[in-house]
Amino acid sequence: MIKRPVTGTKTMVVSPHHLASAAGARILQKGGNAFDAAVAVSSALAVVYPHMTGLGGDAFWLAYSADEGRVQAYNGSGRSGYGVHRGRYAGEAAIPRRGVRSAITVPGMVDSWDAILSRYGRLPLAEVLEAAFDYAAGGFPLSPDQHGNTIHAGAALSPEAAAIYMPGGRVPRPGEKFVQKELARTLSILAAGGRDAFYKGEIAKAICDGMAEAGGYLIREDFADHRGNWCDxxxxxxxxxxxxxxxxxxxxxxxxxxxxxxxxxxxxxxxxxxxxxxxxxxxxxxxxxxxxxxxxxxxxxxxxxxxxxxxxxxxxxxxxSISPSRAADLASEPTGRDTAYAAVVDAEGNAVSFIQSLYFEFGSGAAPGGAGVLLQNRGSFFSLD
The missing domain is CATH 1.10.246.130 (Gamma-glutamyltranspeptidase, large (L) subunit, C-terminal domain)
Structure with missing residues (x-):
C-alpha cells in the first residue's frame, strides 16, 4: 500500500514504502523543498526497498520548477562500460540475465541525486541522506514484499549478496529487523564526499575491484567518466x-x-x-x-x-486494431517484476516525479567489493546482433 503522510495542506509525498515517504515528509517539515525531499525518498527506497532499487541502479526524473514554470527531465541511466563488447560473450546466444557479467552499465542513480540537488535543492546531500543512513545502520522492519521477493529470487544472489539479504543462510521474516552495515558505510562515505566519492573515490574502487575479482567488466574509468544529462x-x-x-x-x-x-x-x-x-x-x-x-x-x-x-x-x-472480444498475443517476454515510483509536491508548487530500479528484482544478483551495493542488470537485455 502506498502511504501518503500529511505534511501540509499543499504538499504530497508518495512512494511504495511508508518509511521512504516518511523520509521525504521529514525533509519538507525541516524546510527543504520538493527536490530535497525527492532525493530523500529515493535514497531511503534504496535502503528499505532494496530488492527493487538501490545505489547500483538507475533513475529517470521529471522535475517541475515553479520558478521556471517548466518541466525538465533528467536521465540518470548509465552507459555500458568501455570494456564491454560482443567478444566478451563469444559463443553465447545472449548476455547472461544474472551474475556479475550481466552488470555492464554504470549505476546512474547517485549522479542523478547530485544533479537534482545541485540545480534545484536547498539542503546539502549529507542532510538529505540522513534517513537512508539511519535505516541502513539501525535497521528497519523487513517488508512482506522484500520477504517474498527474496524467496523468489534468492537463488540468483551471489554469495556476497546472499550474505546481506539472507544473513545466516535464511530469508528474514516479515517484520524482522533488517540491517545493512556495508550499505550504511557506503552512504556515510557518500554523505561526506559527495558524488565523486561514488564515481571517483573509495566506493568506485571497491565495486570495480570486486567486479574484477568476480569476472565482471566495469572498471574505474567507467565510473569516473559517467554523467547523466538534463533533457527536454x-x-x-x-x-x-x-x-x-x-x-x-x-x-x-x-x-x-x-x-x-x-x-x-x-x-x-x-x-x-x-x-x-x-x-x-x-x-x-x-x-x-x-x-x-x-x-x-x-x-x-x-x-x-x-x-x-x-x-x-x-x-x-x-x-x-484492438478486438473487443479477443486478446492479442503478448508483445514481449515478461522481464523484471517491478520498478519503484515516487512523487513529491511542495507548498511552493514544485513537483518531482521519478522512477528507479535494478531492472530485475535484486538486479544482477551481484554486490561486489563489500560496498553493500547491488548492481543492476539492465544491460542483460542489450542485443548481441
Missing part, C-alpha cells in the same frame, strides 16, 4: 491534460502511446473495473510495447521515430 521531456495531450515522460533511452514513450490509443475510446460508458475496461488498458499497452520493442535503442546511435509513434492518427489506427 516528451509529451502528449490526453483529454486536455499534458502528460510528460522522459525521452529515450527511457521507454516512457510507450506510456504516451497507450494513452493516445485509449483516448479513442469512450470510457464514460465503460464500467470501471469491468472486463472491457481492463481489456482495453491491457491491449493498448500491448500495442505500444510492440512498437517499443521494435525501435527502442540508444538514441545516440539510432533514430527513434517519435513523431510517428506519438501521432494521433497512428494512435487511431492502433485503436481500431
Amino acid at each position: 521531456p516528451i509529451s502528449s495531450d490526453y483529454h486536455g491534460y499534458t502528460i510528460y515522460q522522459a525521452p529515450p533511452n527511457s521507454q516512457g514513450f510507450a506510456g504516451l502511446m497507450a494513452l493516445n490509443i485509449l483516448e479513442r475510446f469512450n470510457f464514460a460508458g465503460i464500467p470501471h473495473g469491468s472486463y472491457e475496461y481492463y481489456h482495453l488498458l491491457v491491449e493498448a499497452i500491448k500495442a505500444s510495447f510492440r512498437d517499443r520493442d521494435a525501435v527502442l535503442t540508444d538514441p545516440e546511435f539510432n533514430e527513434i521515430p517519435l513523431g510517428r509513434l506519438l501521432d494521433k492518427t497512428y494512435a487511431a489506427e492502433l485503436a481500431v
Whole structure:
C-alpha cells in the first residue's frame, strides 16, 4: 500500500514504502523543498526497498520548477562500460540475465541525486541522506514484499549478496529487523564526499575491484567518466491534460502511446473495473510495447521515430486494431517484476516525479567489493546482433 503522510495542506509525498515517504515528509517539515525531499525518498527506497532499487541502479526524473514554470527531465541511466563488447560473450546466444557479467552499465542513480540537488535543492546531500543512513545502520522492519521477493529470487544472489539479504543462510521474516552495515558505510562515505566519492573515490574502487575479482567488466574509468544529462521531456495531450515522460533511452514513450490509443475510446460508458475496461488498458499497452520493442535503442546511435509513434492518427489506427472480444498475443517476454515510483509536491508548487530500479528484482544478483551495493542488470537485455 502506498502511504501518503500529511505534511501540509499543499504538499504530497508518495512512494511504495511508508518509511521512504516518511523520509521525504521529514525533509519538507525541516524546510527543504520538493527536490530535497525527492532525493530523500529515493535514497531511503534504496535502503528499505532494496530488492527493487538501490545505489547500483538507475533513475529517470521529471522535475517541475515553479520558478521556471517548466518541466525538465533528467536521465540518470548509465552507459555500458568501455570494456564491454560482443567478444566478451563469444559463443553465447545472449548476455547472461544474472551474475556479475550481466552488470555492464554504470549505476546512474547517485549522479542523478547530485544533479537534482545541485540545480534545484536547498539542503546539502549529507542532510538529505540522513534517513537512508539511519535505516541502513539501525535497521528497519523487513517488508512482506522484500520477504517474498527474496524467496523468489534468492537463488540468483551471489554469495556476497546472499550474505546481506539472507544473513545466516535464511530469508528474514516479515517484520524482522533488517540491517545493512556495508550499505550504511557506503552512504556515510557518500554523505561526506559527495558524488565523486561514488564515481571517483573509495566506493568506485571497491565495486570495480570486486567486479574484477568476480569476472565482471566495469572498471574505474567507467565510473569516473559517467554523467547523466538534463533533457527536454516528451509529451502528449490526453483529454486536455499534458502528460510528460522522459525521452529515450527511457521507454516512457510507450506510456504516451497507450494513452493516445485509449483516448479513442469512450470510457464514460465503460464500467470501471469491468472486463472491457481492463481489456482495453491491457491491449493498448500491448500495442505500444510492440512498437517499443521494435525501435527502442540508444538514441545516440539510432533514430527513434517519435513523431510517428506519438501521432494521433497512428494512435487511431492502433485503436481500431484492438478486438473487443479477443486478446492479442503478448508483445514481449515478461522481464523484471517491478520498478519503484515516487512523487513529491511542495507548498511552493514544485513537483518531482521519478522512477528507479535494478531492472530485475535484486538486479544482477551481484554486490561486489563489500560496498553493500547491488548492481543492476539492465544491460542483460542489450542485443548481441
